[in-house]
Amino acid sequence: MRLRVLAVAAVLSLGACGTGGETAAPAADASLVWAVETQPITFNPHLWAQNKARLLVHNQFDALVHKTADGGFEPWLAKSWEVSGDGREYTLHLREDVTFHDGEKFDAAAVKANFDQLRKPGYAPAVAAVNLAHLDEVKATGPYTVTFTLKEPDGLFLDFLSAPQAGQVSPKSLAAAADLKAGGPDLVGTGPFILDRFVPGQEAHYRRNPAYAWAPPGAGHQGPAHLAEITYRFLPEAATRVGALTSGQVQIIEGVPATEIALIKNDPALRLQTSLNSGTAFTYYFNLAHAPTDDQRVREAFRDAVDLDTVLASVYQGTARRAWSLIGQASPFYDATLEGTYGNDPARANRLLDEAGWTARDAEGFRVKDGKRLTLRAVSSAPFVRDRRDVLAQAIQAAVKQSAGIDFQVKIVDQGAAEQAYAADEYEVFENSRGDSDAGAALNLILPSGAAIDRAHLDDPEVEKLLAEASASSDPAERKELYAKVQQEVVAEQAAVFPIYVPADQVAATAAVTGLGFDPASGTPASAYDLRIGT
Numbered sequence: 365m366r367l368r369v370l371a372v373a374a375v376l377s378l379g380a381c382g383t384g385g386e387t388a389a390p391a392a393d394a395s396l397v398w399a400v401e402t403q404p405i406t407f408n409p410h411l412w413a414q415n416k417a418r419l420l421v422h423n424q425f426d427a428l429v430h431k432t433a434d435g436g437f438e439p440w441l442a443k444s445w446e447v448s449g450d451g452r453e454y455t456l457h458l459r460e461d462v463t464f465h466d467g468e469k470f471d472a473a474a475v476k477a478n479f480d481q482l483r484k485p486g487y488a489p490a491v492a493a494v495n496l497a498h499l500d501e502v503k504a505t506g507p508y509t510v511t512f513t514l515k516e517p518d519g520l521f522l523d524f525l526s527a528p529q530a531g532q533v534s535p536k537s538l539a540a541a542a543d544l545k546a547g548g549p550d551l552v553g554t555g556p557f558i559l560d561r562f563v564p565g566q567e568a569h570y571r572r573n574p575a576y577a578w579a580p581p582g583a584g585h586q587g588p589a590h591l592a593e594i595t596y597r598f599l600p601e602a603a604t605r606v607g608a609l610t611s612g613q614v615q616i617i618e619g620v621p622a623t624e625i626a627l628i629k630n631d632p633a634l635r636l637q638t639s640l641n642s643g644t645a646f647t648y649y650f651n652l653a654h655a656p657t658d659d660q661r662v663r664e665a666f667r668d669a670v671d672l673d674t675v676l677a678s679v680y681q682g683t684a685r686r687a688w689s690l691i692g693q694a695s696p697f698y699d700a701t702l703e704g705t706y707g708n709d710p711a712r713a714n715r716l717l718d719e720a721g722w723t724a725r726d727a728e729g730f731r732v733k734d735g736k737r738l739t740l741r742a743v744s745s746a747p748f749v750r751d752r753r754d755v756l757a758q759a760i761q762a763a764v765k766q767s768a769g770i771d772f773q774v775k776i777v778d779q780g781a782a783e784q785a786y787a788a789d790e791y792e793v794f795e796n797s798r799g800d801s802d803a804g805a806a807l808n809l810i811l812p813s814g815a816a817i818d819r820a821h822l823d824d825p826e827v828e829k830l831l832a833e834a835s836a837s838s839d840p841a842e843r844k845e846l847y848a849k850v851q852q853e854v855v856a857e858q859a860a861v862f863p864i865y866v867p868a869d870q871v872a873a874t875a876a877v878t879g880l881g882f883d884p885a886s887g888t889p890a891s892a893y894d895l896r897i898g899t
Contacts, residue, residue: 401619403598407547409531415799422891425531425553430580433884451517464534465552472504477535490816590896620870622681639882640694645687646797648862653821661716668713669768687863695803697847710767731769742793745782794819801885
């Protein structure tokens, strides 16, 4: 079988420096404290779902390949790979000098064990059903060679091999972890840091992996991490995080609130960095499965009732970028022709609702029909509420009531209660943003009928056909054209979604911290690997 060579071993000089920088001699006792907004639901990379937790995943776990800022891929745990001419076979040649934190050898058998685990029924259903839907077989074809055979070409397969969910876990710890779903110190990887303490509600502590010598070529340096240890403190209140930074209790914070950005920028002892996230925008997905959101006039009226620019300016004080599509502007697949085509038209919103039969009003000013109030319910899972989305929802709630008489009800509940509400179909609006490095992967999770996060119940065979064609293609231009058609159909033609804003990460640090940056593929904060105190 003729093979297309995509990477060669020469790209990565084993045990020596890569293209990203010189091998570093780590400081003996450098430590740092980083305050984060969100506590991870799980430390198991296979089950990663929170964009805010991505930086923790790659502290402890490495992926097989690394995605670069230009959308290409470079070696990581795999030093080279080939893809067959028909796009159905991927052969990876693994590094031979890598060990897991528990001393176990990283090899082809370990990779196979990870993928076998990912495909076990009920373990990681979203990954198995979407990311690995086309995977037919995984074979260790040599001690350090693994071959993936696909049922059909999948243009997103390499992207998955670079994703957090493909982080490699020691097979020994997969078998012995006390709580595999939650992960923790007894679930180990090959990464630059070792998780040795997790105190729920307080902090996670990592210590340096002194043996680490396999960073991707594009990293800022090679060899062990600069820091001897790093502590992540869970501080959900924005004011508390900022206060901890300005008082010197922590050296870095993420999730800088809009109200404090000027303070950070004006303090010469502090530095602020921001980055738009890739993937999908923060979007309200309407539930098309039942009334009243099965009526397109109601969906369009909801969007037209909101002056979104004013709402975002009020909540985020000019720091949030408005979204016009469910794909964010940071993605190469974003369709800019949607900009300015809908929204902020209260007169049209009221006309549409009148046409839909919601002509009467109750004593509180809400529209009613057949004795029922025009109510749209949103249920949010607390661990996923970030960026003042609760305040944002309140502002939208006020706007749709005042402009069109719509009763928008928002509840923030624990994850179990949210899942129960989704399963019982007790919602009309589902809010979501995805930080996938390839927006196509996110759309495959959300839009097809029966998908892992099928909350909109779009049930559109044409959209599913377009998504399948885009996923199978490796041609960026072809994929862009196909995803543009998806966006036009979902946003413009059906008004199935209300895009709100493009998520971004704001990170502030003391001036003494260097090496702080963002993952080139996702736009989220990078791991602590390149961090150091001083130059």
